[in-house]
Amino acid sequence: MTFRASILTLYPEMFPGPLGLSLSGEALKAGLWSLESHQIREHGLGRHRAVDDTPAGGGPGMVIRCDVLAAALDGAVPADDARPRLLMSPRGRPLTQGRARELAAGPGAVIICGRFEGIDQRVIDGRALEETSIGDYILSGGEIAAMVLLDACVRLIPGVMGKSHSGDEESFEGGLLEYPHYTRPREWEGRAIPDVLNSGNHAAIARWRRAEAERLTRERRPDLLKE
Numbered sequence: 001m002t003f004r005a006s007i008l009t010l011y012p013e014m015f016p017g018p019l020g021l022s023l024s025g026e027a028l029k030a031g032l033w034s035l036e037s038h039q040i041r042e043h044g045l046g047r048h049r050a051v052d053d054t055p056a057g058g059g060p061g062m063v064i065r066c067d068v069l070a071a072a073l074d075g076a077v078p079a080d081d082a083r084p085r086l087l088m089s090p091r092g093r094p095l096t097q098g099r100a101r102e103l104a105a106g107p108g109a110v111i112i113c114g115r116f117e118g119i120d121q122r123v124i125d126g127r128a129l130e131e132t133s134i135g136d137y138i139l140s141g142g143e144i145a146a147m148v149l150l151d152a153c154v155r156l157i158p159g160v161m162g163k164s165h166s167g168d169e170e171s172f173e174g175g176l177l178e179y180p181h182y183t184r185p186r187e188w189e190g191r192a193i194p195d196v197l198n199s200g201n202h203a204a205i206a207r208w209r210r211a212e213a214e215r216l217t218r219e220r221r222p223d224l225l226k227e
């Protein structure tokens with residue numbers, strides 16, 4: 001079973017974009033996951049293939065029509081498709097490492113990228129779209145948010161990172177931020193690598209890393225310690 005991503009967007013040419021390079025790109029070429037993007041505008045109305053209209057009740061901007069988006073969604077994914085249907089949205093449930101793990105363990109995701117002011121609420125309700133946010137700021141569209149979500153998931157798909165790197169010690173995995181890293185040279189601009197890391201004492205190194213992870217988390221993200 002491979003992880004299948006289906007994207008609905010007004011800018012399919014943005015994909016795979018950065019996901020076609022490096023770790024996620026190699027995994028894509030190796031068939032460890034797949035990606036297809038669908039142009040919402042193919043289901044647009046009239047000669048101009050309109051996908052948006054003015055907001056009911058007035059106000060600035062444009063809203064993506066429910067009928068157009070539903071037609072695009074129904075045309076791209078069968079109704080019995082088991083994958084979660086995610087709508088990238090700043091109002092959504094925040095994406096976390098835990099959610100990325102859950103998604104990576106599943107069959108993939110259908111991801112809808114918003115534009116303009118957003119999407120008619122009726123298609124969110126009528127197609128049970130799961131609103132997902134990548135953080136408390138506003139992007140101009142859902143495409144980059146979808147790439148963030150996919151990048152976080154793809155590296156967790158079995159076989160993508162390789163056995164030597166389980167990702168278990170990464171920030172957020174143990175509820176802590178990660179300890180600091182060092183590599184050669186041993187001294188640089190008068191700064192030395194902490195002695196313990198050159199000691200060869202694996203227990204002492206593990207204790208130091210744990211203490212540093214706790215210190216950084218306490219200083220920078222005390223909210224993580226409460227959870």
Ligand code: SAH
Pocket residue numbers: 087088089090091112113114115116117118119132133134135136137138139140141142143145
């Ligand atoms: N008017 C909306 C913002 C629209 S931004 C509001 O205030 O909630 C346009 C599109 O960008 C959204 O439909 C969504 O798909 C995407 N987007 C913007 N910020 C995002 C975020 N933080 N997380 C995920 N998607 C986001």
